[in-house]
Amino acid sequence: MYPVETLLPIPGGRAVPTKPMSVVYDPSSKAGQKIFEEVEEISRSLGVPLLPVEALDGRFRPCAGCFSCWVKTPGVCIYKKDGGPGLVRSLANSNLILVISRIQWGTYETSVKTAVDRMIPILHPYFIRFNGELHHRRRYPQRPKLLVVGFGALTREEEQTFIGYTESHRNNLGWRRSRSTFILKEDSPSDALKAWLSQEVTQ
Amino acid sequence: MKVVAINGSPRGEASNSRLVISYLQERVSNCEWTVIPSIRNPSPDQGMLDLMLGADVLVLVFPLYVDSVPGSLMGFLESYANYRKNRSKNDLRPQRVFGFVNCGFIEGNQTAGALQVVQHFCADAGVSWVGGVGFGSGEMISALKNVPARVGIRKPLFAAVGALAEAIANPEGRLPENQFLQHRLPWWAFKFIAEFMWRKQAKKNGLRSRDLFAVPDIE
Numbered sequence: 001m002y003p004v005e006t007l008l009p010i011p012g013g014r015a016v017p018t019k020p021m022s023v024v025y026d027p028s029s030k031a032g033q034k035i036f037e038e039v040e041e042i043s044r045s046l047g048v049p050l051l052p053v054e055a056l057d058g059r060f061r062p063c064a065g066c067f068s069c070w071v072k073t074p075g076v077c078i079y080k081k082d083g084g085p086g087l088v089r090s091l092a093n094s095n096l097i098l099v100i101s102r103i104q105w106g107t108y109e110t111s112v113k114t115a116v117d118r119m120i121p122i123l124h125p126y127f128i129r130f131n132g133e134l135h136h137r138r139r140y141p142q143r144p145k146l147l148v149v150g151f152g153a154l155t156r157e158e159e160q161t162f163i164g165y166t167e168s169h170r171n172n173l174g175w176r177r178s179r180s181t182f183i184l185k186e187d188s189p190s191d192a193l194k195a196w197l198s199q200e201v202t203q
Numbered sequence: 204m205k206v207v208a209i210n211g212s213p214r215g216e217a218s219n220s221r222l223v224i225s226y227l228q229e230r231v232s233n234c235e236w237t238v239i240p241s242i243r244n245p246s247p248d249q250g251m252l253d254l255m256l257g258a259d260v261l262v263l264v265f266p267l268y269v270d271s272v273p274g275s276l277m278g279f280l281e282s283y284a285n286y287r288k289n290r291s292k293n294d295l296r297p298q299r300v301f302g303f304v305n306c307g308f309i310e311g312n313q314t315a316g317a318l319q320v321v322q323h324f325c326a327d328a329g330v331s332w333v334g335g336v337g338f339g340s341g342e343m344i345s346a347l348k349n350v351p352a353r354v355g356i357r358k359p360l361f362a363a364v365g366a367l368a369e370a371i372a373n374p375e376g377r378l379p380e381n382q383f384l385q386h387r388l389p390w391w392a393f394k395f396i397a398e399f400m401w402r403k404q405a406k407k408n409g410l411r412s413r414d415l416f417a418v419p420d421i422e
Binding site: 062063109155 | 271275277309310313316321323326401410415416418
């Protein structure tokens with residue numbers, strides 16, 4: 001069962017219509033927290049429950065690169081006392097994964113990237129060939145859709161790298177969609193995030 | 204010339220990244236080398252930051268983690284970038300930065316995004332990006348370490364290491380462009396060997412091949 005406190009009330013008291021959306025973000029960042037709150041509101045209106053994964057600095061131990069989660073205890077990380085097991089559980093049970101991150105040099109910010117590195121138990125060590133490249137097989141049957149909101153890039157080039165990076169991350173999870181990364185800028189229209197997220201969630 | 208090599212792998216001395224640094228050290232003997240042996244903690248201490256600040260050349264060697272730079276190395280580099288920004292310009296010397304990324308897939312070009320990240324880090328920290336190597340089939344670097352360098356399968360690795368070493372040794376040296384290489388074998392042979400190795404490791408851990416397909420945590 002999903003922890004009750006992570007489920008949002010559904011208007012009209014309907015039953016939970018779908019699997020929840022996992023949201024990985026760093027609440028210690030003011031902008032990240034603000035975007036999360038907006039996502040929370042949009043999701044409530046769409047009737048999609050959220051599973052927040054707070055990637056606070058230091059909450060996730062950095063991946064040790066030991067591959068135990070592939071060849072010793074398949075699907076289970078050696079670190080069991082931090083946020084890692086909860087992250088894997090929420091990903092294994094979500095069809096939608098939303099990562100909210102400041103763009104740091106064209107990739108996720110340190111705290112979010114440290115959490116994302118701990119996603120590898122959801123992959124299988126064996127390979128598949130996809131788009132002419134080798135990637136890891138998925139461990140779980142569902143094909144999660146990876147949505148990303150990036151903000152705060154220092155340059156246009158960092159934004160471009162970020163879009164390319166999130167596309168690679170998406171390929172890694174076995175899902176390919178080129179428009180599922182949203183760059184939120186200071187001058188973005190106030191309803192731009194809502195329009196994008198509504199379209200991505202309902203598609 | 205002072206060279207500081209940063210091993211961005213948490214696996215430390217046993218890592219493929221450390222082996223690449225050793226190959227570079229062997230080939231660049233006219234420089235004073237210091238190796239930061241492993242990045243397990245994303246917060247460097249003052250001594251490490253000063254060490255990096257005093258280098259003429261930084262060589263970042265790391266494994267690809269989820270298509271990019273490992274989180275611990277991101278934190279480490281962020282601390283260094285902030286440290287530089289808080290120093291007066293008189294304390295800062297010109298610094299060249301090289302990168303070498305190894306990845307677990309066969310295609311070296313899957314590391315292109317990670318090298319771009321290092322390039323953006325350099326722009327942010329005010330140091331000079333002078334090129335990098337993205338090397339596929341990285342797990343085979345250690346696995347083949349007893350195979351002579353002249354054997355065909357290893358030639359691309361030593362071509363890349365040689366080009367990097369030459370650029371490091373020259374005070375003005377840089378790679379004309381990033382290089383993407385991998386051990387010389389077809390993708391299907393790599394897949395076959397790599398999956399065999401995973402099964403071998405699983406067996407060593409008391410598992411059967413089918414155990415690798417476990418799906419814990421589904422609700």
